[in-house]
Amino acid sequence: MAENEKLEQTTQAGSDKADKAKKDKKADKQKKPGIFARIGKWLKEMKSELKKVQWPTRKQTINNTLIVIACVIVVGIFIWIFDFIAGSAIDVLLTFLR
Template sequence: MPENEKIEKTGAGSEPAQAPSKPAKAEKKPKAAKKDAKPGLFQRIGRWFREMKSELKKVVWPTPKQTVNNTLTVIACVIVVGIFIWVFDALAGEIIRALLRLFGKA
């Protein structure tokens, strides 16, 4: 320990501080105390539901107008992607049929 800290702890001009006494051996705790350390299954389940309920109170729920708007946006995106997949599938099928006809396997 640096000298400055020793002087500050002991005080200016006073006797050196005594070394702290060794801690007593830890007493053995009864098994009942160990059992209380971890809550039971039903207590943990109950705490989980309480925490979930408090988190759900913090959620900012959308208005009905926002919900309808978001739903229509999702439906439109699904239709557009579906059309792209349908067109790609039709083109790929025609290309494969043309190749098979070209090589006489059809």
């Protein structure tokens, strides 16, 4: 008899927890704004964050662009030289193997 009472108590406790979880989910859904409201809020927040950004001046932008172009050219030259040396080495090895 005691076992039956324990079983009933545990099933009631489990169902109470399930009911409470369902109520919490319903409450969360009711509190959550619609998709368009969330998109509007996100756009407003994004706009305010972009106002906080310290944008570079025209001179800084041109300077940084020139630095990047120079670095790309230098790295390209190094790759070209390495490719030329590696290709020549492979040609020399192939002539010895023939």
